[in-house]
Amino acid sequence: MTMMKKRGCGGWRLHWRAFVMLAFIPLLYTIIFGGLFSPHVLTQVPVGICNLDGGQQGRVLVREMAQVPEISLIRETVTKEELDKALEAGEIYGAIVIPPDFTEGIKSKHPVNVQLYVRNANTAIGGVILAAVQGVIGVYSVQVAVQNYIGAGFPPGQAGAAASQINLSPRILYNSTGSYEDFFLTVLMLHALQIAMVFVLAPMFTMERLRGEAPGTKSVVLYLLRRICLFGIFGALVMSACIGYSYSFFGIAVRGNGLTLCGAVFCFAACMTAFSLMVGAWAPNPVSSITYPLFYIMPSVLFSDAVWPRASMDALSRFLTFVMPIGYMGNDFRDLLVRGNSPGLLADCASLLILGVLFFAFAAWGLKRYEAKPEGREKGEDSHVAVDCA
Amino acid sequence: MWQLIVREATLLWNERRLVCIVLLFAASAYALLIGNLYKGHVVNRIPVIVCDQDGSAASRRLVRAVTNADQYKVVAVLPEYQTAEKLLNRKKGEAMLVIPQDFSKRLGRGEAIELAFVTDGSNTLYQGYSQSSMQAVAGTFAAEQAASAAMKNGAPELPPVPVSLSIRIKDNPTNSYSFFYLYGVMITAAQLGVTAAFAISQHYDLRKHFFCNRNIIRTLLVKELFYGILSLLSVMIGLTIITGVFHMPFKGQVWQFLLLYLCFVFAVINFSGLVAAYFKTDVAMMQCLVFYALPAFLMSGYIWPELGMIPAWKVISCCVPLHFILADFRDLALSGFSSTLFRHMFILLVMGMAEAAVLWLWHEYKEGESAHVTEIVICLRK
Numbered sequence: 001m002t003m004m005k006k007r008g009c010g011g012w013r014l015h016w017r018a019f020v021m022l023a024f025i026p027l028l029y030t031i032i033f034g035g036l037f038s039p040h041v042l043t044q045v046p047v048g049i050c051n052l053d054g055g056q057q058g059r060v061l062v063r064e065m066a067q068v069p070e071i072s073l074i075r076e077t078v079t080k081e082e083l084d085k086a087l088e089a090g091e092i093y094g095a096i097v098i099p100p101d102f103t104e105g106i107k108s109k110h111p112v113n114v115q116l117y118v119r120n121a122n123t124a125i126g127g128v129i130l131a132a133v134q135g136v137i138g139v140y141s142v143q144v145a146v147q148n149y150i151g152a153g154f155p156p157g158q159a160g161a162a163a164s165q166i167n168l169s170p171r172i173l174y175n176s177t178g179s180y181e182d183f184f185l186t187v188l189m190l191h192a193l194q195i196a197m198v199f200v201l202a203p204m205f206t207m208e209r210l211r212g213e214a215p216g217t218k219s220v221v222l223y224l225l226r227r228i229c230l231f232g233i234f235g236a237l238v239m240s241a242c243i244g245y246s247y248s249f250f251g252i253a254v255r256g257n258g259l260t261l262c263g264a265v266f267c268f269a270a271c272m273t274a275f276s277l278m279v280g281a282w283a284p285n286p287v288s289s290i291t292y293p294l295f296y297i298m299p300s301v302l303f304s305d306a307v308w309p310r311a312s313m314d315a316l317s318r319f320l321t322f323v324m325p326i327g328y329m330g331n332d333f334r335d336l337l338v339r340g341n342s343p344g345l346l347a348d349c350a351s352l353l354i355l356g357v358l359f360f361a362f363a364a365w366g367l368k369r370y371e372a373k374p375e376g377r378e379k380g381e382d383s384h385v386a387v388d389c390a
Numbered sequence: 391m392w393q394l395i396v397r398e399a400t401l402l403w404n405e406r407r408l409v410c411i412v413l414l415f416a417a418s419a420y421a422l423l424i425g426n427l428y429k430g431h432v433v434n435r436i437p438v439i440v441c442d443q444d445g446s447a448a449s450r451r452l453v454r455a456v457t458n459a460d461q462y463k464v465v466a467v468l469p470e471y472q473t474a475e476k477l478l479n480r481k482k483g484e485a486m487l488v489i490p491q492d493f494s495k496r497l498g499r500g501e502a503i504e505l506a507f508v509t510d511g512s513n514t515l516y517q518g519y520s521q522s523s524m525q526a527v528a529g530t531f532a533a534e535q536a537a538s539a540a541m542k543n544g545a546p547e548l549p550p551v552p553v554s555l556s557i558r559i560k561d562n563p564t565n566s567y568s569f570f571y572l573y574g575v576m577i578t579a580a581q582l583g584v585t586a587a588f589a590i591s592q593h594y595d596l597r598k599h600f601f602c603n604r605n606i607i608r609t610l611l612v613k614e615l616f617y618g619i620l621s622l623l624s625v626m627i628g629l630t631i632i633t634g635v636f637h638m639p640f641k642g643q644v645w646q647f648l649l650l651y652l653c654f655v656f657a658v659i660n661f662s663g664l665v666a667a668y669f670k671t672d673v674a675m676m677q678c679l680v681f682y683a684l685p686a687f688l689m690s691g692y693i694w695p696e697l698g699m700i701p702a703w704k705v706i707s708c709c710v711p712l713h714f715i716l717a718d719f720r721d722l723a724l725s726g727f728s729s730t731l732f733r734h735m736f737i738l739l740v741m742g743m744a745e746a747a748v749l750w751l752w753h754e755y756k757e758g759e760s761a762h763v764t765e766i767v768i769c770l771r772k
Binding site: 021033035037038043087088089090091111115117118121126134137140144169170171172180182183195199200207287290291292295302303307311313317320331334335339342343 | 433505557569697717
């Protein structure tokens with residue numbers, strides 16, 4: 001930051017280090033998070049099984065379970081206590097117990113009950129085990145029911161219907177594999193851009209202001225507008241590079257129109273630049289310009305409506321989603337990428353611009369307030385007052 | 391020691407009040423914000439469109455079953471598929487249930503029926519909750535129908551579900567998002583506070599050559615103790631909020647958590663000391679700490695588990711101190727124990743000691759360097 005190169009003037013000044021960081025941080029985050037989610041799905045989750053049934057049906061069920069790629073039967077025991085110990089030791093995340101009368105119950109057409117214990121502290125792991133075991137048991141149960149109905153004299157066609165009359169056939173649009181990249185990486189990329197913009201630009205603007213590089217009162221508006229244009233366009237370019245990288249290496253869906261995407265990202269980047277200018281204009285020193293937005297930027301992605309839906313929020317949290325810029329763009333950005341369109345895009349871009357104008361006005365006010373006090377160094381600006389140790 | 395503590399406290403309160411607020415209240419503020427956000431624990435009132443092509447009494451019974459489910463908010467019941475699909479594309483609903491034309495006829499004849507359930511998969515959280523709930527609704531409806539049909543027709547007494555699964559979900563039985571998320575977010579916020587406060591203090595002291603002619607190890611230890619205890623206090627406030635205000639469980643032993651957190655603080659404080667030593671300006675140092683926070687949280691294996699990571703990412707994950715506390719803290723809170731607790735404490739201690747050793751060597755080197763520079767200056771003056 002101290003080695004700023006000055007090229008141009010009056011708001012077009014380029015700080016090469018800020019530009020490098022602005023480009024580097026979102027790209028680095030994209031690489032890190034994309035790599036993190038890159039296998040898309042969780043497989044081979046360690047699960048234990050206790051087959052208390054000595055019969056053939058129990059063995060068949062164990063074989064069926066072993067064929068599911070989502071879980072890995074790493075432990076087979078003959079007592080439930082051993083399985084409990086392994087579960088408590090964190091060796092396995094789920095335990096399946098086949099009862100002693102399993103084969104006998106199926107032969108005598110009595111309902112049998114398989115038990116499943118799941119450690120669900122991490123719901124991602126618990127969900128995988130639940131879905132996998134429920135799937136196997138569901139299919140197996142229908143097979144047994146069909147055999148039972150055939151045995152009772154039903155024709156094979158009707159036996160199938162009697163065993164499972166109403167079926168739900170799910171059809172998932174846009175992100176059919178439930179890929180974490182399409183769901184979360186897209187939002188995280190946007191979050192990375194706002195983190196980079198605020199924590200790079202805000203201290204830079206504060207330093208400019210403290211060094212007296214900010215313009216005089218008359219040209220404040222022009223200076224701010226130029227800054228917003230410059231960094232808004234640069235932010236959109238960086239985001240395009242992140243999208244390109246994620247598309248090439250992590251296979252995220254890019255179904256939307258490129259121009260629309262760029263326009264939407266520009267609106268967001270311009271709004272975030274205005275926000276950074278506001279923070280930079282009001283913060284007493286560069287370190288404060290990083291500390292103040294900490295309370296807003298870090299949790300903002302959770303308030304974006306792109307992860308936890310607005311419909312499930314209370315009034316206060318819902319209000320917060322409307323004052324945070326990412327609350328307007330999180331869903332739209334992902335929809336543009338994954339669905340190819342976003343019905344609320346125009347309204348959200350307009351809201352972002354209005355919010356941007358508001359931040360812009362506060363930034364101008366902050367700068368003018370500073371200009372009005374040329375002696376400048378307000379209380380707290382000099383953060384390094386020596387206190388001697390006795 | 392006491393003088394050093396008074397000095398740190400004076401500096402923190404008089405000169406870095408904002409940092410002091412972050413150190414003491416970041417964990418509580420995040421706990422309040424995120425706790426309030428996930429107060430409902432699970433996603434509910436999912437907007438669903440029902441396309442009832444049958445329009446019979448049986449199909450209306452099914453629609454009523456969907457409407458009665460807490461998870462759904464039925465936004466429209468339409469007979470035409472195209473209109474319903476248009477609504478889904480316009481995002482008026484997140485999912486669409488399609489009841490086929492011959493639903494009641496097939497139901498009466500005992501033939502198999504396929505209900506189509508179309509969901510928007512762009513938000514997998516929404517999609518997951520909506521699908522599992524609809525499966526439960528359809529399953530219950532089917533079981534009721536099968537039971538009443540069997541009673542009417544006098545069908546052979548066969549179990550409708552010969553093999554059932556009884557599930558016992560431990561730790562987080564309701565799939566609550568706040569149970570899953572909040573514990574980790576609070577610790578991450580506390581980490582941000584303590585690293586920022588200690589790094590700023592270290593950076594200032596290094597610039598002022600505060601460590602010259604002092605016992606470096608003792609001075610460092612006193613400072614670490616001071617910031618560690620303040621951070622512990624902040625986490626305890628946060629923990630009180632999440633258990634007291636949001637009624638989240640903490641089943642474990644508090645002393646185990648305190649010990650684990652102290653080991654963690656020891657590791658992250660020394661890490662921030664190294665960052666302070668590396669960077670020339672306090673702004674660049676703060677930027678580094680802020681940029682580190684989010685990847686550290688996500689790479690810790692707290693949300694996306696280590697099981698699903700590729701080997702290189704597993705290695706990186708093991709270098710992050712958060713990796714050794716977050717899951718253990720959640721396990722302690724939700725199940726009352728953590729099988730890896732003491733192993734992770736040991737790793738954090740080793741990590742902290744290695745960092746402290748590097749920090750000490752660096753200080754020794756810098757002290758020697760400044761002494762050497764002083765000698766040169768004296769020689770030149772002579």
